[in-house]
């Protein structure tokens with residue numbers, strides 16, 4: 227693939243933030259109601275993410291990784307503090323505005339792939355584009371190109387049950403990338419993969435990060451992932467205890 231062409235194809239919305247801050251987390255506290263009280267899952271987190279990052283949130287189970295990803299992904303809101311994603315403060319968005327931010331600017335990759343089983347690979351990847359205003363010719367071009375990036379051009383008509391775990395996760399990456407998001411959020415993307423597939427998935431994501439400048443933030447336990455990261459943020463008991471580049 228031609229790096230320059232890919233870069234130029236990025237979402238127009240990238241223009242204002244390229245090279246700049248994409249996410250600011252300011253004194254973030256997240257409390258969940260438990261019984262008659264609260265459990266504090268995030269306890270004063272301050273972080274800044276800039277465009278082009280390939281960052282992992284690491285730390286023990288229960289340390290707050292998924293909670294932080296969900297708030298950055300506008301799937302949940304802060305209890306205190308502020309999280310600004312692409313100049314929007316997630317705590318102040320209406321449900322409709324949050325949905326719009328997710329559908330237009332963010333890509334999500336989950337541990338269990340979350341593919342639609344009755345749809346083909348092509349249809350699974352096309353799905354996010356159906357929510358956007360895009361011609362069918364443009365959709366087709368985008369879907370086929372994105373499947374080429376992840377090495378699945380020969381599986382266009384397969385259904386998820388006919389694919390390996392690594393191939394399913396590559397479909398999920400294609401689905402997250404097809405709209406050319408500024409930021410991809412991935413929660414334990416290699417948790418269900420063997421070693422060979424994990425390395426292939428990491429290499430695929432790193433290639434997209436470097437060639438398209440798409441930013442990635444992962445939550446992960448996986449030692450294999452950690453070797454690929456450009457930045458490691460370690461959480462413990464809802465606090466950042468290490469932030470190393």
Ligand SMILES: Nc1ncnc2c1ncn2[C@@H]1O[C@H](COP(=O)(O)OP(=O)(O)OP(=O)(O)O)[C@@H](O)[C@H]1O
Nearest residue numbers: 258259260265267286287288289290291292293294
């Ligand atoms: N909806 C909720 N209600 C109550 N407590 C919650 C809720 N969601 C998360 N928690 C608690 O917040 C803490 C952080 O959870 P979180 O899922 O962010 O951890 P994690 O670092 O992603 O862990 P893992 O590595 O196991 O995925 C945990 O103790 C969890 O039990």
Ligand SMILES: [Mg+2]
Nearest residue numbers: 291292293445
């Ligand atoms: Mg988690």
